[in-house]
Amino acid sequence: MTPVLVAAGLTVSFGGLPVLSSVDLTVGDGEFVAVVGPSGCGKSTLLRALAGLLAPGASVSGEVTRPVLDGGRPAVAWMPQRDALLPWRRALPNALVGARVAGVPAAQARDRAAALFEEFGLAGFERAWPHELSGGMRQRLALLRTCLAGRPVLLLDEPFGALDPLTRRRMNAWLAGIGLAAGGAAGGGPGRAVVLVTHDVDEAVALADRVVVLGERPGRVVLDLDVATSSVPREALLEALVSPAGIR
Amino acid sequence: MRTRRVAVGAATVVVLLAAWEALVRARHLPEFVLPAPSQVASSAWRLAPLLAHHTATTAVEALAGLAVGTLAGWLLAVLVAVLPVLGDIAHPVVLLSQTLPTVVLAPLLILWAGFGPGPKVLLVALTVFFPVLVSTSAALRAVDAEHADMVAGLGGTWWHRLWLVRLPASLPAALGGLRIAATYAVGAAVVSEYLDGDSGLGVFIQRSRKAYAVDQVFAGIALVVLLSGVVVLAVVLASRLATPWQRASSPS
Numbered sequence: 001m002t003p004v005l006v007a008a009g010l011t012v013s014f015g016g017l018p019v020l021s022s023v024d025l026t027v028g029d030g031e032f033v034a035v036v037g038p039s040g041c042g043k044s045t046l047l048r049a050l051a052g053l054l055a056p057g058a059s060v061s062g063e064v065t066r067p068v069l070d071g072g073r074p075a076v077a078w079m080p081q082r083d084a085l086l087p088w089r090r091a092l093p094n095a096l097v098g099a100r101v102a103g104v105p106a107a108q109a110r111d112r113a114a115a116l117f118e119e120f121g122l123a124g125f126e127r128a129w130p131h132e133l134s135g136g137m138r139q140r141l142a143l144l145r146t147c148l149a150g151r152p153v154l155l156l157d158e159p160f161g162a163l164d165p166l167t168r169r170r171m172n173a174w175l176a177g178i179g180l181a182a183g184g185a186a187g188g189g190p191g192r193a194v195v196l197v198t199h200d201v202d203e204a205v206a207l208a209d210r211v212v213v214l215g216e217r218p219g220r221v222v223l224d225l226d227v228a229t230s231s232v233p234r235e236a237l238l239e240a241l242v243s244p245a246g247i248r
Numbered sequence: 249m250r251t252r253r254v255a256v257g258a259a260t261v262v263v264l265l266a267a268w269e270a271l272v273r274a275r276h277l278p279e280f281v282l283p284a285p286s287q288v289a290s291s292a293w294r295l296a297p298l299l300a301h302h303t304a305t306t307a308v309e310a311l312a313g314l315a316v317g318t319l320a321g322w323l324l325a326v327l328v329a330v331l332p333v334l335g336d337i338a339h340p341v342v343l344l345s346q347t348l349p350t351v352v353l354a355p356l357l358i359l360w361a362g363f364g365p366g367p368k369v370l371l372v373a374l375t376v377f378f379p380v381l382v383s384t385s386a387a388l389r390a391v392d393a394e395h396a397d398m399v400a401g402l403g404g405t406w407w408h409r410l411w412l413v414r415l416p417a418s419l420p421a422a423l424g425g426l427r428i429a430a431t432y433a434v435g436a437a438v439v440s441e442y443l444d445g446d447s448g449l450g451v452f453i454q455r456s457r458k459a460y461a462v463d464q465v466f467a468g469i470a471l472v473v474l475l476s477g478v479v480v481l482a483v484v485l486a487s488r489l490a491t492p493w494q495r496a497s498s499p500s
Contacts, residue, residue: 051401078401084394088416088493097412101404129493149402 001028009062018218034204042219051078077151083142085130092126098149135162283463292467305447309437313372321380329388368440375436376429383425387418423487430483
């Protein structure tokens, strides 16, 4: 499997406070990796580092290798934990920000957006202002925006945190079904991949091929488990992931 | 709530005008010292066509200056955001220009830009320029990291961040500066008309004063106040139209 996104010996600290400690992570072509761990273990920092978005104040050692498209355009799209919708744009224009940034032709982006609004349960809200939408709707809109950028590699920071259980299940199904295809820039270039940060172990196991567990701050990889091919029953796996004994 | 505020404000003005009228009549003050509001109104009515002409001149100068000054202030703020060294260069000059009172600047502008509306528009523009520049600059500096990171995280460039995030995010503050500037615009136009010109409310007030037609002076002043109010109101309405998401988020 060709590696698409690689972090090697990644150590990050903010003002002397270590957040990540020598994290090694390789995401292969076509792989869906879930990163789980307790709050404050550096999951979001890891994702930011993978996206190349660490704050200027961070001291970083180690290496991150990001894929690029032809012409050096970035191949990664990152979705922040908070939706970061632009308050001065209605829902549809907000969704099109991703496509706009990626240089996707407007007509093509609109067609895809129309289909995804339907699929994400946002149809009819195209002209709503962000503040008129519920937290769950905002989050789905943010995911939609990220997908419309058409980048082959998606970095999603708790994309379903604000969703009710039912909607969450539906969005999980969507992500599991076409998540990898969704990033698709047509043909060629680097492979597709999804890195999903979540605090929901169940979600991680259900969606991902691999589950990476980060330990308490400073975050380091304490378990890197292939759940796609694992013969361990799901319940036992969940148990192993959540119990400290299983992590060791 | 709102109608009550408007009603109380209107009532206050009416009471003040009535008190003024009563004072003039009770004391038999001569018209060339302090005319009563009714005398001012009747002379304004008598001179209506002339006043309309002068008011139009001042309105055009104020609005043109407002447009030029706003555009220049906004443009410089954006340029400084793009190239911060420009800010270091412009800062002392802009600051110095603000310490110069309008009245001392006006004769020079007339000397350089000639008679006619040119120097007046320029003077209004200079007055308006500063508040717009300052408020827009501050807003452009206060980048919302959350939004900028989002655009960067999608692979956006510095230009994307400027165009999609920083510029629209600075719009409400720029309009706030414009609202402040709008209150100065008519006043600046009138001051420049005091110094020269053959048309405008400033010219009319000066001529009336020299003729000891105090009722006409008051009529001119009333029109300056009204015109200022109309310009501010127009700017407030325009800025509401330009930022519909803000109106939607704070229903009053």
